[in-house]
Amino acid sequence: MGLAVEMKQITKAFSGVKAIDDVSLKVEEGEIHALIGENGAGKSTLMNVLSGSFSHHTYEGSVWVKGKQVKLTSPDDANKAGIVMVHQELALIPEISVAENVFLGHLPKNRTGIDWKTIYGKAEEALERLSLSIDVKSKVKYLSVGQQQLVEIAKAIMMGGRVLILDEPTAPLTDRETEILFRILKDLKEDGITIIYISHRLEEIFKLTDTVSVMRDGKMIVTKKTSELTTDSLVSYMIGRELKNMYPDMETKAGEVILEIQDYCVRHPEYEGKNIVSHVNMKFCRGEIVGISGLLGAGRTELMMAVTGGYRITGKGKILLDGREVHFKSPKEAIRAGIGFVTEDRKGNGLIVDQSLCFNCSLAALDKVRARHMLNRRMETTLTEKFINELKIKTVGMYHPVKSLSGGNQQKAVLAKWLATNPRILILDEPTRGVDVGAKYEIYTIMKELAEAGVAIIMISSDLPEVIGMSDRVYIMSEGSLTGELHKGMLTEENIMKYATNTANC
Amino acid sequence: MEKIGGGKTDHFKAGKFIKNNFVIIAFIIIFIFSCFATPVFLTVGNITSVLITNSISAICALGMLMIIITGGIDLSVGSYVCICVCLTAGFIQNGMGPAAIVAVGALGVLFGCITGVLVAYAKVAPFIVTLAMTSILKGLAYMYQVGENRRIDGTFWPEFIQGSVLFIPTPIFIMIVVFLIVLFVLNKTKYGRGLYAIGGNQETARLAGINVKGYLVAVYAIGGFLFGMAGMILAGRLSMGTATVGDGYELDAIASVVIGGAALSGGTGSAVKTLIGAFLMGILMNVMNLLGIASYPQMVFKGIIIVAAVLANRND
Numbered sequence: 001m002g003l004a005v006e007m008k009q010i011t012k013a014f015s016g017v018k019a020i021d022d023v024s025l026k027v028e029e030g031e032i033h034a035l036i037g038e039n040g041a042g043k044s045t046l047m048n049v050l051s052g053s054f055s056h057h058t059y060e061g062s063v064w065v066k067g068k069q070v071k072l073t074s075p076d077d078a079n080k081a082g083i084v085m086v087h088q089e090l091a092l093i094p095e096i097s098v099a100e101n102v103f104l105g106h107l108p109k110n111r112t113g114i115d116w117k118t119i120y121g122k123a124e125e126a127l128e129r130l131s132l133s134i135d136v137k138s139k140v141k142y143l144s145v146g147q148q149q150l151v152e153i154a155k156a157i158m159m160g161g162r163v164l165i166l167d168e169p170t171a172p173l174t175d176r177e178t179e180i181l182f183r184i185l186k187d188l189k190e191d192g193i194t195i196i197y198i199s200h201r202l203e204e205i206f207k208l209t210d211t212v213s214v215m216r217d218g219k220m221i222v223t224k225k226t227s228e229l230t231t232d233s234l235v236s237y238m239i240g241r242e243l244k245n246m247y248p249d250m251e252t253k254a255g256e257v258i259l260e261i262q263d264y265c266v267r268h269p270e271y272e273g274k275n276i277v278s279h280v281n282m283k284f285c286r287g288e289i290v291g292i293s294g295l296l297g298a299g300r301t302e303l304m305m306a307v308t309g310g311y312r313i314t315g316k317g318k319i320l321l322d323g324r325e326v327h328f329k330s331p332k333e334a335i336r337a338g339i340g341f342v343t344e345d346r347k348g349n350g351l352i353v354d355q356s357l358c359f360n361c362s363l364a365a366l367d368k369v370r371a372r373h374m375l376n377r378r379m380e381t382t383l384t385e386k387f388i389n390e391l392k393i394k395t396v397g398m399y400h401p402v403k404s405l406s407g408g409n410q411q412k413a414v415l416a417k418w419l420a421t422n423p424r425i426l427i428l429d430e431p432t433r434g435v436d437v438g439a440k441y442e443i444y445t446i447m448k449e450l451a452e453a454g455v456a457i458i459m460i461s462s463d464l465p466e467v468i469g470m471s472d473r474v475y476i477m478s479e480g481s482l483t484g485e486l487h488k489g490m491l492t493e494e495n496i497m498k499y500a501t502n503t504a505n506c
Numbered sequence: 507m508e509k510i511g512g513g514k515t516d517h518f519k520a521g522k523f524i525k526n527n528f529v530i531i532a533f534i535i536i537f538i539f540s541c542f543a544t545p546v547f548l549t550v551g552n553i554t555s556v557l558i559t560n561s562i563s564a565i566c567a568l569g570m571l572m573i574i575i576t577g578g579i580d581l582s583v584g585s586y587v588c589i590c591v592c593l594t595a596g597f598i599q600n601g602m603g604p605a606a607i608v609a610v611g612a613l614g615v616l617f618g619c620i621t622g623v624l625v626a627y628a629k630v631a632p633f634i635v636t637l638a639m640t641s642i643l644k645g646l647a648y649m650y651q652v653g654e655n656r657r658i659d660g661t662f663w664p665e666f667i668q669g670s671v672l673f674i675p676t677p678i679f680i681m682i683v684v685f686l687i688v689l690f691v692l693n694k695t696k697y698g699r700g701l702y703a704i705g706g707n708q709e710t711a712r713l714a715g716i717n718v719k720g721y722l723v724a725v726y727a728i729g730g731f732l733f734g735m736a737g738m739i740l741a742g743r744l745s746m747g748t749a750t751v752g753d754g755y756e757l758d759a760i761a762s763v764v765i766g767g768a769a770l771s772g773g774t775g776s777a778v779k780t781l782i783g784a785f786l787m788g789i790l791m792n793v794m795n796l797l798g799i800a801s802y803p804q805m806v807f808k809g810i811i812i813v814a815a816v817l818a819n820r821n822d
Contacts, residue, residue, distance in 0.1 A: 310712070310713050330712075330715075330717070331712060331713045331714070331715050332715035332716070332717060334715075335714075335715040336715075341713065343713060348707075348709065348710075349707065349709040349710050349713055350710060351707070351710060352702075352703055352706030352707045352710050352711070352773070353706075353707070354706055354773055354774070355702070355703075355706050355773070359699075359702070359703075363699075363703055363710075363711075363714045363716075364714040364715055366696045366699055366700075367696070370696065373695075374694040374695070375693070375694050375695065375696065375698075375699060417714065
C-alpha cells in the first residue's frame with residue numbers, strides 16, 4: 001500500500017515563534033499511526049496544518065495526499081481531500097438530533113426541502129457500521145461524552161473521510177468506552193481507513209497502533225514501528241531523557257482526621273426520587289492522599305461538589321471539619337474554610353481562558369493580593385512568578401491569555417489558582433487528564449509534597465494506574481454509593497474494578 | 507524558541523499596537539481633522555460645550571461598561587434617564603429640596619436592583635429583562651408626567667448643574683468623579699476583578715468563591731444609579747421635567763463601550779477607552795454640526811463609525 005498522507009518539511013510560526021520546525025511525516029494507507037509528544041510539542045499544530053485549519057499560505061512546506069500535492073485553505077478543503085479531524089473539544093451541537101449532527105453542513109434535500117427520510121436512514125446505517133445502538137432522533141445533549149465521540153467518528157466517515165485524525169479521543173472516556181472505541185478503530189482500519197491517533201496514554205499506543213511518530217519541541221524526533229518500541233524507549237524519546245518512575249517515590253503519613261462525611265445524600269438533578277449520591281461515609285486525614293475511584297457517572301464529582309457547596313443541589317447529611325459540623329452554602333465558604341477544588345474541566349470551569357495567567361492565579365485568592373483593600377499589581381506578579389517557578393509553568397508571559405498555554409500548563413495554572421488559596425484540603429478531579437507524561441510527573445510530585453506538608457489530598461480519578469500509584473487509600477463508588485475502601489497493599493486494578501462495577505460480592 | 511527575522515516581529519507588534527489602541531488613535535485623528543476642518547472647533551467655548559453635552563452620555567457609557575463587562579446589557583438607559591428627569595423636576599417642585607436628589611438616586615438603585623434580581627436569581631436574559639424595564643420605566647414616566655412640563659427654573663438644582671465646581675462646569679465635574687470611581691473599582695477592587703471574571707466565565711468565577719449573584723445585582727444597581735444621575739443632570743440642564751427625553755441613550759452608551767474595545771460577550775472593557783469612545787462620537791457629531799452637515803447624514807455616519815470600530819477591534 002502507498003502513502004495516505006505525506007507532509008514535507010512543514011514549518012509554522014506564531015507571532016514569530018516557531019511552533020513546528022521542518023517537520024516531515026509519512027503515514028501509510030490503512031494504518032493506525034500514533035502521534036505523540038508532550039504538550040506543546042507541536043502535535044496539534046501539525047494536525048491543524050493537515051486538517052486545513054491553517055491555510056497553506058501561512059506555513060512553509062507541502063502536504064501530499066495519495067501522492068498528489070494539495071493546497072488546503074480550510075477544513076472543508078481537507079474534508080474534500082478525505083482528511084477529517086475529530087477535535088478534542090467535541091464539536092457537536094447539543095440541541096439538535098444525532099442524525100442532524102451527522103449530516104451537519106450537507107443535509108440532503110429533496111423537492112420539498114430537507115430529506116428527513118434519507119437523513120435518519122443513512123445516519124442509522126452509519127451508526128450501525130460502528131455497531132452503535134443510539135437513537136438517531138435523540139438530541140446529542142442526552143448522550144454521554146463517549147457516545148458523542150463515536151457520533152463524531154460516524155460523522156467523519158459519513159463525510160467521506162479516508163484519513164481520520166483523532167485528538168486524544170479517550171481522554172473523557174471510561175475504560176469500557178475506550179474498549180469500544182478501540183474495537184471500532186480496528187474495524188475501520190480493516191476497511192482501509194487510515195487513522196492518525198494523538199494520545200498521551202502510552203498503554204493505548206501499544207494496544208492500538210502500528211506506527212509511532214514522536215514529536216518534541218516542535219521537531220519530529222522519530223518514526224518507528226510500534227512493535228520495535230518499549231514504554232521506556234518511547235518515554236525517553238518524548239521527554240529527551242530517561243524517566244525512572246511514573247510516580248514520585250515519596251512517603252506520606254496520615255495525620256489526624258480533618259474532614260468527615262457522614263451519611264451524605266444528594267438528590268438526582270433529573271430523576272425524581274433518585275439519589276445521585278446516596279448514604280456515603282468517608283474520612284480524610286491530614287497528609288494523606290485518598291483516591292476516589294469508580295466509573296464515569298458514579299457520583300464522585302457530584303459528591304465532592306455538593307460537600308464544598310459548589311453543586312446546584314444541596315446535599316443532606318453531616319460534614320465534620322476538624323470535628324465540628326459545617327455546612328457550606330457556596331464555594332466561597334468552603335474556600336474560606338481552607339478547601340480547594342481543582343475541577344475536572346479546565347476550560348469549562350477551571351480557568352478564564354481569555355484572561356492572563358496572572359488573572360487566573362489570583363482569582364480565588366484576591367484577598368491575598370490586596371494591600372490597604374486595593375488589588376496590588378506587584379503582589380499579584382510576585383504570587384504568579386512564585387507559581388511559575390514552583391510548578392514549572394511554561395509560558396511566554398504571565399500577561400498572555402491562558403488559552404495560549406498547552407493542556408499540561410493550563411492544568412498547572414488551575415492548580416496554581418488553588419494553591420494560592422493555601423488550602424488545608426485539596427480536592428483534585430481528574431488532575432492529569434489530557435496532560436503529558438512530564439507534566440504528569442510534576443503534578444504528582446506537587447501532590448506528594450503537599451501531602452508531606454500536611455495537606456489532605458482527595459483525588460478523584462478514573463485513571464486506574466494513577467489511582468494505584470498515588471493513593472494511600474482509595475474509596476470506590478458505584479452508582480452513587482460507596483462500594484469499597486482499599487488500603488495501599490490491596491490496590492490492584494482488579495480489586496478496584498470489582499468494587500467499581502459492584503461485583504465484589506458476587 | 508527562536509524568532510524569525512526582526513522586521514516581521516516589529517511589523518506584527520505595530521499591528522497589535524494599533525489594534526489595541528484603535529480608539530485612542532482614531533480619537534486623535536478625528537481631533538486633528540476637526541481642528542483643520544473648522545476654526546470654531548478648537549475654541550474654549552466649543553470644547554467646553556462638547557464636554558458638557560457629552561458628559562451625560564459618558565456617564566451612561568461608564569455604567570453600561572460595567573454591565574457589559576459581566577456579559578450583560580442594559581437596554582433601558584433611555585427610560586432611566588427619562589423617568590429620572592421627570593422625578594427630579596417633580597420632587598423639586600413638590601418642595602423636597604436636596605432630598606429630591608437623594609430620592610431619585612435611590613429610585614435609580616431600586617430599579618437597577620429589580621433588573622439585577624431578575625437577571626441573577628430568576629436567570630432571565632438581560633436583554634429581555636431590560637427590554638421590559640424600558641417599557642415599564644417609560645410608562646411610569648408618562649404616568650407621572652401628566653400635562654405640562656414641570657418647570658424648575660430658579661431652584662437650587664438648575665443653578666448647581668449650570669454652575670461650576672472648582673472652576674469646572676458641574677456636569678463635567680460629576681463625569682470626572684464618576685470616571686475616576688469606575689476606573690478605581692474596575693482596576694483596584696476585588697469587586698471589579700470579579701466583574702471581569704463573571705464575564706469571562708461565570709462558572710469558573712462562582713467556583714473560585716465569587717458571589718456571582720450578588721455581584722450581578724450590584725452591577726445593575728450601580729448602572730441604575732449612574733443612569734439616574736444622568737437623568738438628574740439633564741433635568742438640571744433643561745430646568746424642567748419632561749417625558750420626551752432619553753430616546754437612543756442606550757444605543758449611544760453601547761456604541762461608546764464597543765468603540766472602546768469591549769466585547770458584548772463580556773470579560774473585557776476599559777474605563778479609559780470607553781470614555782474616549784464616548785467623546786470620539788461627541789466630537790464627530792460636533793464637527794459635523796459645525797460643518798453644517800444635516801442630522802440624517804450624521805446618523806448614517808455614526809453607524810459607519812460603530813461598524814468600523816467593531817471591525818478594528820475584532821480579534822483576528
